[in-house]
Amino acid sequence: MTQRMLIDTDTASDDAVALVMALRDPGVVIEAITVVAGNVPLDQAVQNALYTVELCESPVPVYTGLAGPMLRDLESAENVHGSDGMGDIGLDLSGRIPATGRAVDVLVEHFLADPGVVDLVTIGPLTNVAAALLRAPEMASAVRHCYIMGGTGAGTGNVTPLGEFNFWCDPEAAKLVLRSGMDMTMIGWDISVASATFDSDQAAGLRSIGTPFAEFSVDIQAVLTEFALNETKLPGFDLPDPIAMAVAIDPSLATSVARHVEIEIGDGHARGHDIVDWLGVTGKAPNVNVVTHVDREAFLSMLIQRLS
Ligand code: RIB
Ligand code: CA
Numbered sequence: 001m002t003q004r005m006l007i008d009t010d011t012a013s014d015d016a017v018a019l020v021m022a023l024r025d026p027g028v029v030i031e032a033i034t035v036v037a038g039n040v041p042l043d044q045a046v047q048n049a050l051y052t053v054e055l056c057e058s059p060v061p062v063y064t065g066l067a068g069p070m071l072r073d074l075e076s077a078e079n080v081h082g083s084d085g086m087g088d089i090g091l092d093l094s095g096r097i098p099a100t101g102r103a104v105d106v107l108v109e110h111f112l113a114d115p116g117v118v119d120l121v122t123i124g125p126l127t128n129v130a131a132a133l134l135r136a137p138e139m140a141s142a143v144r145h146c147y148i149m150g151g152t153g154a155g156t157g158n159v160t161p162l163g164e165f166n167f168w169c170d171p172e173a174a175k176l177v178l179r180s181g182m183d184m185t186m187i188g189w190d191i192s193v194a195s196a197t198f199d200s201d202q203a204a205g206l207r208s209i210g211t212p213f214a215e216f217s218v219d220i221q222a223v224l225t226e227f228a229l230n231e232t233k234l235p236g237f238d239l240p241d242p243i244a245m246a247v248a249i250d251p252s253l254a255t256s257v258a259r260h261v262e263i264e265i266g267d268g269h270a271r272g273h274d275i276v277d278w279l280g281v282t283g284k285a286p287n288v289n290v291v292t293h294v295d296r297e298a299f300l301s302m303l304i305q306r307l308s
Pocket of ligand 2: 009010011012014015039123124241
């Protein structure tokens with residue numbers, strides 16, 4: 001059965017691999033890509049998404065979304081992904097034209113037009129999705145399932161000890177989305193750390209697939225590799241958005257538990273932290289399926305297939 005999907009992204013080097021996976025999956029129909037500011041400013045994220053869609057020779061429309069968090073200045077992450085967000089390897093990432101229309105309107109109208117049959121995959125800050133839910137709260141029940149790359153799960157933050165970038169960048173949006181009532185699965189950065197890191201040999205193995213998609217997917221991680229080695233102390237680049245996309249495409253890859261999750265807003269170390277009530281001590285009803293494990297080999301197998 002074909003999976004119908006909309007993807008909301010702040011397109012940088014790991015987002016781009018998640019887009020390639022979905023764009024090249026014969027069982028997935030991406031009906032729209034909506035872009036949000038995050039890793040890089042909005043216009044760059046739009047160009048990066050358009051470049052990736054063109055690389056895959058796909059007609060999927062790319063829509064421009066919001067240029068910054070709901071109540072804060074944008075704090076982007078060029079230090080993580082590069083000035084252009086795509087590893088600064090000299091790709092021509094300019095001059096492409098997005099589809100006409102606002103991302104927030106596309107999200108609302110698309111899900112309300114066909115309730116309960118289209119999935120939403122978010123791989124960036126939740127600004128667009130939060131704005132869409134404010135405009136049309138009934139969208140929450142129209143989304144079949146929302147797969148969110150965000151939060152720390154059982155692990156650590158990657159911006160602060162408690163803050164993972166997507167939730168940290170726009171915590172108010174994350175809070176609003178997690179309270180919305182959507183059917184949601186959260187794939188935290190802990191899952192990427194555990195099952196989606198690539199040291200130099202593993203990266204070379206991926207690149208040796210030899211297709212333009214494989215070479216692109218590895219080469220654009222050039223800056224992320226340095227950030228991982230020096231800052232997040234990983235053996236090489238990690239792919240949080242692609243492993244979240246793998247779970248969206250095949251939920252059987254993931255083990256998850258239904259828990260109550262709230263988002264910490266404010267400006268301290270806990271900014272954007274996902275407070276997971278693992279033991280149920282709050283007595284509040286679960287609102288999110290929190291992924292606790294993804295089999296690395298199963299993820300790798302899907303990734304290799306989609307890049308081949
Ligand atoms: O914390 C990882 C997330 O932040 C990923 O979506 C990455 O692309 C950045 O947006
Ligand atoms: Ca992202």
